[in-house]
Structure formats: C-alpha cells, structure tokens
Amino acid sequence: MRSFIFSMLIVFSFVPVALADTDEGLYAPAVPEGSAFIRFFNMDEAPVTVSVNGQTYGDASPSTVTPYYVVIKGDLNITVGDQVIEDQIDEGEYFTLIQKGEAALFIDYPNENRAKATVSLYNLSDEQAVDLKAKQESVTVLEYVEAGQNTARDINPMKIDFSVTREGKSSIPLEPVILERGNHYSVFFDGKTAFIEQAKIDTTR
Numbered sequence: 001m002r003s004f005i006f007s008m009l010i011v012f013s014f015v016p017v018a019l020a021d022t023d024e025g026l027y028a029p030a031v032p033e034g035s036a037f038i039r040f041f042n043m044d045e046a047p048v049t050v051s052v053n054g055q056t057y058g059d060a061s062p063s064t065v066t067p068y069y070v071v072i073k074g075d076l077n078i079t080v081g082d083q084v085i086e087d088q089i090d091e092g093e094y095f096t097l098i099q100k101g102e103a104a105l106f107i108d109y110p111n112e113n114r115a116k117a118t119v120s121l122y123n124l125s126d127e128q129a130v131d132l133k134a135k136q137e138s139v140t141v142l143e144y145v146e147a148g149q150n151t152a153r154d155i156n157p158m159k160i161d162f163s164v165t166r167e168g169k170s171s172i173p174l175e176p177v178i179l180e181r182g183n184h185y186s187v188f189f190d191g192k193t194a195f196i197e198q199a200k201i202d203t204t205r
Contacts, residue, residue: 029203029204030203031070031201031203032070032072033091034072034073034074034091035070035071035072035073035091035092036070036071036072036073036089036090036091036092036093036094036095037068037069037070037071037093037094037095037201038052038068038069038071038078038089038094038095038096038097039065039066039067039068039069039095039096039097039199040057040060040065040066040096040097040098040099041060041064041065041066041096041097041098041099041188042060042061042062042063042064042099043062043063043098043099043100043124043190044062044099044100044101045062046062047059047060047061047062048060048080048081048099049079049080049081050078050079050080050097051078051079052069052071052076052077052078052079053071053072053075053076053077054077055071055205057069057205060099065096065186065188065197066202067199067200067201067202068094068199068200068201068202069202069205070201070202070203070205071089073089073090073091073093074088074089075088076088076089078097078103078105080097080099080103081099083102083103085097085103085105087105093107094107094108094109094110095107095108096108096122096150096186098122098124100124100190104148106122106150108120108150108152108184108186109150109151109152109184110184110199111154111182111183111184112154113154114181114182115181115182116154116155116156116157116181116182117154117155117156117157117179117180117181117182117183117184117185118152118153118154118155118183118184118185119132119141119142119152119153119154119155119162119179119184119185119186119187120142120150120151120152120184120185120186120187121141121142121145121150121151121152121164121186121187121189122145122149122150122186122187122188122189123145123146123147123148123149123150123189124148124188124189124190124191125147125189125190125191125192126147126191127147127166127189127191128146128147129144129145129146129147129167130144130145130164130165130166130189131143131144131145131164131165131166132145132162132163132164132165132187133162133163133164133165133171134160134161134162134163135160135161136161137163137165137171141153141155141162152184155179156179157178157179157180157181158178158179159176159177159178159179160176160177160179161173161174161175161176161177162174162177162187162196164187164189164194172189172192172193172194174187174194174195174196175196177196183198183199184198184199185197185198185199186199
C-alpha cells in the first residue's frame with residue numbers, strides 16, 4: 001500500500017478475467033486492446049466529481065457504486081474533487097476507487113472460474129477485522145478481512161444469505177441474493193451497514 005497526501009493506493013497481484021456475464025453488453029462497443037477497468041464508490045454525503053486521464057465521469061452520487069468504466073493501460077491520473085492520484089495501471093486490471101474523506105484505490109479480484117460466482121468483501125470500517133458468513137452464519141466464506149482491505153473467493157452459484165460478523169458485536173445481515181455463475185459480487189461494510197453489489201461493465205464511455 002502506498003500513501004499520498006489526500007489519497008491512498010492499495011495494489012496487489014492480479015489475474016485478468018472479464019466480469020460481465022455472457023448476455024451483458026451484446027450490443028455495446030467492444031473493449032479495446034490494452035484496457036483496464038475502474039469503478040467509483042462515493043461514501044461521503046455529497047456528490048464528488050471524478051475524472052480519469054482527462055475523461056470526466058460526472059458526479060459520483062453519495063452511497064452509489066458505479067459500473068466499471070474502461071481505461072487504457074499506462075499512466076493513471078485520477079482527480080476526485082481536489083484530490084489527485086497518479087500511478088500506472090496494467091492491462092486487465094480492475095480497480096474500485098472509494099471516496100471516504102480521502103480517496104482510496106483498491107485492486108479487485110474478478111471472476112476466474114466461469115462455473116462459479118466470485119464474492120468479495122471490503123472492510124471500509126475501523127473494525128480491526130471482519131468475516132463474511134453464510135447460511136445463518138454457519139459457514140465462513142471470507143475470514144479476517146482487516147480494516148482498509150478487501151479479499152475474494154469463488155463459490156458455487158446459489159441463493160444465499162450473507163452476514164458480516166465482528167468479534168464481540170452483533171452481526172450485520174444482508175438480504176438473500178441469487179449468485180449467478182461467472183458473475184462478481186461485492187460486499188461493502190462501513191462499520192454500521194453492509195450491502196452487496198453485482199459488478200457491471202459500461203463500455204459506452
């Protein structure tokens with residue numbers, strides 16, 4: 001993890017795999033060679049303007065996760081309000097930019113097994129670590145995700161109930177969700193609430 005004034009960048013190793021399901025975007029523009037992908041999650045109470053390499057994506061609304069947008073590998077220059085992040089991005093990488101007072105860039109774990117669904121957990125709270133459990137908390141899906149980190153794994157497609165659990169505190173249940181094979185699902189936890197978001201790709205910008 002590398003820290004910037006007004007920003008933070010978290011980078012891990014990556015295996016590029018498409019996130020969109022087979023029926024999504026049949027008539028959308030093709031993704032060009034050398035592409036990478038980025039989405040935005042604004043956790044602040046006010047909208048924030050985001051641009052990447054001079055391309056403006058408008059105002060990111062509060063409590064909203066956007067689709068992934070296509071960017072070209074190479075130099076990465078992100079402006080979030082008055083904050084700037086500069087780095088390099090490789091072909092096939094997926095990132096989530098999270099605005100929570102300061103901007104933080106997380107590398108994501110896309111689906112690697114088309115027969116399964118990928119589930120990730122983002123611990124965006126001050127809790128030292130949290131778990132993601134399922135089936136009335138009888139099964140641990142993701143364990144000990146530290147504050148400011150995210151991780152993921154592939155699981156079988158099914159209808160499932162998730163809960164975010166914390167040591168010594170009440171769990172945070174999520175609405176049951178149907179996991180579809182080949183798709184990616186992100187659970188975001190902010191310390192008080194949690195929700196799940198299915199990933200999508202927007203190739204029109």
